[in-house]
C-alpha cells in the first residue's frame with residue numbers, strides 16, 4: 001500500500017477527526033461514520049480506532065474486503081456499503097459478522113443460502129434507490145422484496161438505507177425532499193408488512209442541512225475529515241468548526257534564480273516577467289499531485305503562499321519564492337494544510353485542481369506511509 005519512492009509526507013491529525021465526530025454527533029442521533037476507501041485516504045484502522053475511542057459503535061466501509069480488514073480491530077458493527085460481489089465475500093459476511101448493504105435480489109438469495117449452510121441468522125441492510133440511480137432497489141420493488149424476505153427466513157432486514165444526490169447544493173433542496181418522500185414510502189411499506197427496520201438517509205451535508213431527515217442513523221464522511229460540504233455557498237455556516245485532518249508536505253530540493261524572460265519546466269508554459277527566485281519541491285503527479293495544477297494554485301513555504309510556476313512534473317514542482325527570503329533545500333513545503341493560521345484548505349486545493357476535497361484526500365492519502373496494524 002505505502003509507496004517508497006517519494007519524499008512526500010502525509011500527516012493525519014486523529015484528534016481533528018475525533019473533534020469533528022463529536023461536533024457532528026451533537027447534530028445527529030446515531031452516527032455511522034463513513035470510512036470507506038481507507039477512510040478517504042486517512043487510514044482505515046487508525047481512524048476507526050480514534051472514532052471508537054470517542055464512542056462510535058458503527059462504521060461504514062466500502063467493500064466486504066475492507067470490512068474484513070477492519071473487523072479484527074473494532075468491536076462495533078461494520079457495514080459494507082458495496083455489498084458482497086464475489087463468492088468469498090458471502091463467506092466473509094457470515095464468518096466475520098459484516099452487515100452487508102444489499103442492492104440486488106441475487107445477493108439476498110446467496111446470503112440466505114450462506115446463512116442456512118452455517119445454520120445462522122443474518123441481519124441485512126437494504127439499499128433503496130430514491131434518486132441517485134446508482135445502486136439499490138427501486139421503491140416500487142418493495143412488495144417483491146417483502147415477498148422474498150418471507151421465503152428467506154434466515155435474513156432480517158435490520159436497516160433501510162438510501163443516499164442523497166444533492167444534499168450539498170442549497171439550490172437543490174427540492175430533490176432532497178423528493179428522495180426523502182420516496183424513502184418514507186419504502187419505510188411505510190416495511191412497517192406495514194410487520195418489519196421494524198432502522199433507517200438511514202443522510203450523508204454529511206444532509207446531516208448538517210436537513211435535521212428532520214436524520215432518521216435512526218446518519219452517515220457522515222467528508223465532514224469527519226474536516227471539509228465543509230457547503231464551502232463557498234450561502235450555507236457555509238452549517239459546517240463551521242470542522243477542522244481538516246490531513247496535511248501533506250514535501251521538501252525543497254533546490255533554490256535558484258530565474259531571470260526575466262527565462263522559461264521553466266516542460267513546454268515552457270511559464271516565462272518569468274521579472275527576475276524571480278524559484279524553489280523546486282519534491283512532489284509531482286507520481287505522488288498524485290495533479291498535473292492539472294500546472295500554473296495554478298499555490299504551496300505554502302515558510303507559512304506564505306508560493307504560486308506554482310510551469311508544469312507540474314512527475315516528481316517535481318516549481319514554486320515562486322521571490323518574495324519569501326531564506327528558502328533553502330530541506331525546508332518543508334505544504335501542499336495541503338500548514339502550520340498555525342497559515343493553511344491551504346482542502347476546498348482551495350480542490351478548486352485549483354478542478355475537483356472536490358473527496359478526490360484530493362483519496363489521491364494524496366495514497367502516499368501515507370503509516371503501516372496499518
Ligand SMILES: *Cc1c(COP(=O)(O)O)cnc(C)c1O
Nearest residue numbers: 034163203204205219220221222
Ligand atoms: C460515501 C457515502 C456517504 C458519505 O458521504 P459524504 O458526502 O462524504 O458525507 C454516505 N453514504 C453512502 C452510501 C456513501 O457512499
